[in-house]
Amino acid sequence: MKNKILVTGGAGYIGSHTCIALHQAGYDIVVYDNLSNSSREAINRVSTLIGQPIEFIEGDIRDTELLRQVFTKHEFFGVIHFAGLKAVGESVAKPLLYYNNNVSGTITLLEAMAEANVKNLVFSSSATVYGDPEVLPIDETSPRSCTNPYGQSKLTVEHILEELAATNDGWNLIPLRYFNPVGAHPSGQIGEDPNDIPNNLMPYISQVAVGKLEKLSIFGNDYPTVDGTGVRDFIHVTDLAQGHVAALNYLQKQVGQDKYSSIGFLPINLGTGKGTSVLELVTAFSKVSGQDILYQFDARRAGDIASCYASADKAKELLGWEAKLSINEMCQDTWRWQSMNPNGYNIA
Ligand code: NAD
Ligand code: UDP
Numbered sequence: 001m002k003n004k005i006l007v008t009g010g011a012g013y014i015g016s017h018t019c020i021a022l023h024q025a026g027y028d029i030v031v032y033d034n035l036s037n038s039s040r041e042a043i044n045r046v047s048t049l050i051g052q053p054i055e056f057i058e059g060d061i062r063d064t065e066l067l068r069q070v071f072t073k074h075e076f077f078g079v080i081h082f083a084g085l086k087a088v089g090e091s092v093a094k095p096l097l098y099y100n101n102n103v104s105g106t107i108t109l110l111e112a113m114a115e116a117n118v119k120n121l122v123f124s125s126s127a128t129v130y131g132d133p134e135v136l137p138i139d140e141t142s143p144r145s146c147t148n149p150y151g152q153s154k155l156t157v158e159h160i161l162e163e164l165a166a167t168n169d170g171w172n173l174i175p176l177r178y179f180n181p182v183g184a185h186p187s188g189q190i191g192e193d194p195n196d197i198p199n200n201l202m203p204y205i206s207q208v209a210v211g212k213l214e215k216l217s218i219f220g221n222d223y224p225t226v227d228g229t230g231v232r233d234f235i236h237v238t239d240l241a242q243g244h245v246a247a248l249n250y251l252q253k254q255v256g257q258d259k260y261s262s263i264g265f266l267p268i269n270l271g272t273g274k275g276t277s278v279l280e281l282v283t284a285f286s287k288v289s290g291q292d293i294l295y296q297f298d299a300r301r302a303g304d305i306a307s308c309y310a311s312a313d314k315a316k317e318l319l320g321w322e323a324k325l326s327i328n329e330m331c332q333d334t335w336r337w338q339s340m341n342p343n344g345y346n347i348a
Contacts, residue, residue, distance in 0.1 A: 002077040004028040005248065006070065006118075008061055008109065009082030011038035013192045014124065014237060016046050018080065020190075021241035023050045024107035027248065030074055032067075033083065034060040037195065041345040043187045064112065071116035075179065078120030078172075078251060079113060079298035080244055084153070087199060088128075088303070091150035091232040103160075110164065111330055116127050118287035120255065121161070122247045125175035127233070129155045132305045136275075139311040140177070140267050147303055158267065165264035172255065175248050179271035181240050183330040184337035191337030192237075193344030202330075203235070205282060206338040209291040216293060219276050220300035225307055229278035233271040233309035236325035236333070243270040247323035271310025272323040281327065288331040289339075306309065 008033030009015045022029050031043060031054055040056075047054045059066045084102045085091070091098040106123075113119065130138050131145035146152045157290075161173040182202040184191030197213070198204045207213040221228040247268065254263055276284075286293045287337045300315060315321045 008078045015082040018241040039345040067112035095149035104298035123175045137311040183236040183333045188336040188340040216295040217298040221297040223306040229276040231307040239323040269310040273312040275309040285331040289335040
């Protein structure tokens with residue numbers, strides 16, 4: 001069985017952790033990234049951690065010609081497709097950029113895959129496709145809707161994958177719907193490195209803890225939750241990385257069967273199944289890091305929902321995967337990365 005995987009967006013936060021997990025699981029990887037939201041240093045560090053160089057191609061998923069060359073040079077089993085822009089606020093200001101990058105880029109990638117007859121794909125989708133859920137925990141059959149261009153770009157790609165699988169033979173397409181990825185590699189060598197002031201909760205908390213930011217604003221303390229603050233399903237990025245390995249192993253097993261019929265479109269949640277409130281996360285981080293995390297309550301953030309957590313049963317049943325790491329471990333590893341790299345990959 002072929003075991004070479006093209007990893008688009010492999011220099012990014014989730015991609016870099018997944019590269020390590022893939023290598024450890026015996027996959028060969030080729031990373032393809034335009035470095036629009038990541039750094040070559042992340043690739044260097046992943047190489048050091050796995051003890052061998054990584055084949056890295058600096059390129060854009062909208063570049064048909066370059067993709068064609070890559071698929072001609074390598075015989076891939078499949079693609080893990082992380083490449084995309086992910087800032088909700090920016091997507092509201094620049095919807096065309098988001099649709100061009102995330103939707104057109106994915107179409108260009110799928111065309112290159114079709115041409116090369118590589119039809120196994122694991123795609124980074126998001127719990128955001130569930131909008132404001134009516135029922136918790138959220139399973140994969142929950143209705144989908146989105147309120148911002150970022151979410152809409154993920155949902156549109158899901159629809160494209162669904163239609164492709166329904167009308168064309170041979171495709172095996174697994175969108176993994178991530179809940180809230182946090183944490184870092186236990187070595188403290190790689191982690192999340194936001195370009196600007198973080199939009200997401202965990203990097204914001206860790207930058208307050210390390211003294212880069214003064215105070216956390218907690219958006220809303222009047223939600224119908226355990227303590228009034230929002231509830232999310234935080235999942236350790238190394239657990240998430242293992243979820244990708246499990247999805248690929250599943251594809252390998254299915255494709256390797258004698259009487260093989262394609263999987264089609266198979267969405268799977270990657271979450272822990274447990275909700276944690278914003279305040280609970282702040283308290284856990286403070287305890288683990290030994291730092292005071294200054295915070296104030298502010299108004300609700302537009303577009304936020306009260307609670308969101310996964311049903312993780314499908315991943316367990318089909319992939320044999322479940323998240324193992326606790327909130328304390330998520331905080332510990334984030335803190336190790338943040339305190340060892342106060343300026344992220346910017347080591348100059
Ligand atoms: P990230 O920004 O760290 O990684 C994305 C990578 O894709 C970056 O290295 C960036 O340079 C690259 N990229 C972007 N556009 C590209 C293009 N046109 N061509 C080639 N490379 C390109 O983000 P992440 O947190 O690692 O997220 C990975 C994927 O998972 C994204 O698709 C994101 O939307 C999705 N996702 C992330 C989260 C989260 O909270 N981090 C949650 C749900 C889904
Ligand atoms: N949040 C917050 N302050 C911040 C960032 C986020 O209170 O500076 C809250 C946000 O309102 C939500 C939760 O933290 O309830 C998770 O937000 P994040 O942006 O990390 O992820 P989301 O679930 O929105 O994708």
